[in-house]
Amino acid sequence: MRVDVVPDEAALAVRAADIICDVVRAKPEALLGLPTGATPIETYRELERRAAAHDADFSRATAFAVDEFAGVATDALGTNRAFFDRYLNVAFRALRCPDAATTHPGSHIRAFADEIRRSGGLDLCVLGIGVNGHIAFNEPGSARDSRARAVALTPASRNAHAEAFGSLDRVPVSGMTLGVADLLESRRILVLAQGPAKAPIVHAALRDHQGAEVPATWLQSHSDVTWLLDGAAASLLSGARE
Ligand code: GLP
Numbered sequence: 001m002r003v004d005v006v007p008d009e010a011a012l013a014v015r016a017a018d019i020i021c022d023v024v025r026a027k028p029e030a031l032l033g034l035p036t037g038a039t040p041i042e043t044y045r046e047l048e049r050r051a052a053a054h055d056a057d058f059s060r061a062t063a064f065a066v067d068e069f070a071g072v073a074t075d076a077l078g079t080n081r082a083f084f085d086r087y088l089n090v091a092f093r094a095l096r097c098p099d100a101a102t103t104h105p106g107s108h109i110r111a112f113a114d115e116i117r118r119s120g121g122l123d124l125c126v127l128g129i130g131v132n133g134h135i136a137f138n139e140p141g142s143a144r145d146s147r148a149r150a151v152a153l154t155p156a157s158r159n160a161h162a163e164a165f166g167s168l169d170r171v172p173v174s175g176m177t178l179g180v181a182d183l184l185e186s187r188r189i190l191v192l193a194q195g196p197a198k199a200p201i202v203h204a205a206l207r208d209h210q211g212a213e214v215p216a217t218w219l220q221s222h223s224d225v226t227w228l229l230d231g232a233a234a235s236l237l238s239g240a241r242e
Pocket of ligand 1 (some may be wrong): 035036037038039040066067127128129130131135136139157160
């Protein structure tokens, strides 16, 4: 496991974009798992800049959302599809996102994970981390062998999305996520975290024993994980490399 600490959000976006672009340069038809949230927005802008400047070409790569809400219109304000439409203006071969309007979220997300497997698996999965330790929508309690499934969202996760949906009561009560086991099947994982609010959970994810209480601890068992942190998110770690 590598821990890279960079000074600020701008440096984090550049370093994350470097890693993503390296993967796609080495394998133009790479499959990428991508998160939503505030954290990757600058990274996505950096990818957009590089593509516009012809420094990077994503036209043969396919991006897969790692999770989505369930029980709302596909492109309703606040969905991950709406997030990617707004913040990831990069011409991939395809950007695949589970359909938030599906009437069968469990079988829908299982078929989505099957599609990733059949296509050869994720070459790089980029993840954020929730303040409660969730990765994608694998909330606390998610087992290491959990697979793609429909999930109930915790109050903390619903609260975090109240603004995006317009109000808390508009935030769906459930979602769909690739499971911990699905994420761990990625050949490489890049976790992004920034800001002081993430410092305690980053410390727990890296230093606590692995367990379902903090799903991000399961990442310790993967052989190729890079944690990319700004100074604030890394502030409770000692010995992190800068
Ligand atoms: C969201 C998403 C995750 C994301 C996380 C962190 O709920 N489901 O995929 O990584 O929370 O979000 P943020 O970057 O806004 O802190």
